[in-house]
Amino acid sequence: MYNFSAGPAQLPGEVLSRAKEELLDWHGCGISVMEMPFSSDEYREIADAAYGSLSELIGLPDNYHILFLQGGAYAHFAIVAMNLMGGQAVADYVQTGHWSTRAINEAKRYGRVNVVASAESSGFNNIPVYDDWTLDPKADYCHITTNETANGVQFHRFPDTGAVPLVADATSDFLTRQMDISQFGLLYVSAQKNIGPTGLTVVIIRDDLLDKAMDITPSVFNYGLQAKNNSRINTPPTYSVYIAGLVFSWLLGRGGLTVMEKINAGKAERLYEVIDADDLFHCTVEPADRSMVNICFELKNASLAEDFLREANSRGIINLKGHGVRGGIRASLYNAMPAEGVDALIEFMQDYSAGHSGKAITGAESDS
Amino acid sequence: MYNFSAGPAQLPGEVLSRAKEELLDWHGCGISVMEMPFSSDEYREIADAAYGSLSELIGLPDNYHILFLQGGAYAHFAIVAMNLMGGQAVADYVQTGHWSTRAINEAKRYGRVNVVASAESSGFNNIPVYDDWTLDPKADYCHITTNETANGVQFHRFPDTGAVPLVADATSDFLTRQMDISQFGLLYVSAQKNIGPTGLTVVIIRDDLLDKAMDITPSVFNYGLQAKNNSRINTPPTYSVYIAGLVFSWLLGRGGLTVMEKINAGKAERLYEVIDADDLFHCTVEPADRSMVNICFELKNASLAEDFLREANSRGIINLKGHGVRGGIRASLYNAMPAEGVDALIEFMQDYSAGHSGKAITGAESDS
Numbered sequence A, B: 001m002y003n004f005s006a007g008p009a010q011l012p013g014e015v016l017s018r019a020k021e022e023l024l025d026w027h028g029c030g031i032s033v034m035e036m037p038f039s040s041d042e043y044r045e046i047a048d049a050a051y052g053s054l055s056e057l058i059g060l061p062d063n064y065h066i067l068f069l070q071g072g073a074y075a076h077f078a079i080v081a082m083n084l085m086g087g088q089a090v091a092d093y094v095q096t097g098h099w100s101t102r103a104i105n106e107a108k109r110y111g112r113v114n115v116v117a118s119a120e121s122s123g124f125n126n127i128p129v130y131d132d133w134t135l136d137p138k139a140d141y142c143h144i145t146t147n148e149t150a151n152g153v154q155f156h157r158f159p160d161t162g163a164v165p166l167v168a169d170a171t172s173d174f175l176t177r178q179m180d181i182s183q184f185g186l187l188y189v190s191a192q193k194n195i196g197p198t199g200l201t202v203v204i205i206r207d208d209l210l211d212k213a214m215d216i217t218p219s220v221f222n223y224g225l226q227a228k229n230n231s232r233i234n235t236p237p238t239y240s241v242y243i244a245g246l247v248f249s250w251l252l253g254r255g256g257l258t259v260m261e262k263i264n265a266g267k268a269e270r271l272y273e274v275i276d277a278d279d280l281f282h283c284t285v286e287p288a289d290r291s292m293v294n295i296c297f298e299l300k301n302a303s304l305a306e307d308f309l310r311e312a313n314s315r316g317i318i319n320l321k322g323h324g325v326r327g328g329i330r331a332s333l334y335n336a337m338p339a340e341g342v343d344a345l346i347e348f349m350q351d352y353s354a355g356h357s358g359k360a361i362t363g364a365e366s367d368s
Helices: A013-021 A041-058 A073-084 A098-107 A223-228 A238-254 A257-277 A302-314 A339-355 B013-022 B041-058 B073-084 B098-107 B223-228 B238-254 B257-277 B302-314 B339-355
Strands: A064-069 A090-095 A112-118 A141-145 A166-169 A186-190 A201-206 A294-299 A329-332 B064-069 B090-095 B112-118 B141-145 B166-169 B186-190 B201-206 B294-299 B329-332
Touching: A013 A238, A041 A064, A041 A238, A064 A223, A073 A098, A073 A166, A073 A186, A073 A201, A090 A098, A098 A112, A098 A141, A098 A166, A201 A223, A238 A257, A238 B238, A257 A294, A257 A339, A294 A302, A302 A329, A302 A339, B013 B238, B041 B064, B041 B238, B064 B223, B073 B098, B073 B166, B073 B186, B073 B201, B090 B098, B098 B112, B098 B141, B098 B166, B201 B223, B238 B257, B257 B294, B257 B339, B294 B302, B302 B329, B302 B339
Parallel strands: A090 A112, A090 A141, A141 A166, A166 A186, B090 B112, B090 B141, B141 B166, B166 B186
Antiparallel strands: A064 A201, A186 A201, A294 A329, B064 B201, B186 B201, B294 B329
């Protein structure tokens, strides 16, 4: 079974097997991780190990904190603004698709939002050219979405925003490639793509941004307060942190992010090649801005899409349906998707294409 | 091993065993619950079943919604206020201990908070007498904490607040006894006591309260928006919802809340009897207001507490340490704690007392 879900997504088999083994009794302590007080030595060991492994993976600079919180990135669209708009209450946002649009709509509740660049007119098929952005030098921060899960566009280099902190929703491509953390003031990430089960949100924040919160910020979502208290002012999502720690160890064991980036680029490039070479398929995203993790494409004859998905399912190739706002097909190639999964998908696509030669008539894009 | 943790707490053995069996492959679908898209038929089946079982357990009236959200009760101290203070921006709060005090402090960010009754002067050893409360008839709501986890006091009957909706943090005693939901406008509950793993917050809300939110409420924490979208406007804590569903089924299988209430009262009464009868132990909570789930007591000679906890641990009786704000000993007797666990604790306490006869000198209460 190859699960191409955009999230919650496939997890590494080794991680799930380990979780199964340890489910009733963690390391001989007699209880499940789910049953541990979060102030216990055992949970602290789990959380500290996860923190340490993640720091190692991403090369965390000394002047940053990692927070293990709840909410999901969609909650943090609002929470980031509450935490950083305590100064000028102005922020610059770059609109690259479905998720950045939601981030903009949430942030507007807390201050003035400048949409400094938008790819809306192109149907969100590209990343706006950086030279055209008009940034506010007094903004509290500048926000980007490193990868748009629903649209399949990705930043392949990050803008230099000078003294204005660059803030990024990195939910769908975090840990799939090398990133220089020092380019960012703040990164936030929902777990359910490349980290672990939903319920955990990882926030990585530069220390000078820890005291900018608005008065209306709930204590448990006040990044400064949580940083001072090791993310333990309330009960953390302990089981998700545990699984995340297993995933971080698994990634270190595979060689870290340099290795993963190469593997992931290889998987994506092979798939895009097939899409571009085959008359039945079509990818509308500009080649330079294509996502390496969420490969969005269509069947030129859109009326075949349902049949394509059904056939794929019957071969154990599941969850290929595109996001509701965009339709079509989406293959999410996160870290846990092995190269063999991509091989199986490509083989299926080529078989399907061979069985439908001459049917690649461009139909109305009616799938929703 | 008997785990008396106040939360995350012991889970039913049957539930954990089932979770272990199904961890890699849920009902033959080929993937783990952690890997399912939340829009999939499989997750909808899990969430709908959990919703149905919980509705049955609590006798959910037709004009209420159940929400499966993230955040934890501490987050919802703020979120409840944001959701309900959109009208007068005034609320009445009853202060009965550590958690209601935190709820008050969070709510103050969003409007005027009247502390209409407080047991602070008694050291939070009782529930304030209802006749003495001065309620504001124009308040948006009146807030209570049905059970104070850190202090061991519990409401054994609920006030009639007339037209003002009664709102309750029921985190620590929800599902441990019968409750007439129609007495409440809103109940909110962190999962990690009697529901499942941390990361899930259950909100039960009367439909007329779904449209009172302040403009600053983040979308994912807007109860009205979530109710309209079956708690799926963002990714729910899917694995926690799955475990919660198993727990709800387990409770139905045991006979529901009438049966659990009787069992839980029996466990608590036996333990309080031992505490009251033995010279070594002491419970300062007024008998009429004692919690049936968090039994807080001290060793009269406080200097013995560390030794008592160490000895208990060596017998597999774990996590008896009291909350930091109160110190002493706390035995949490949630639904998953079997009667045999209480037997084991009582036997240990009596053995310990026999080994320390004559040492019950009241020392300075120095534990923190």
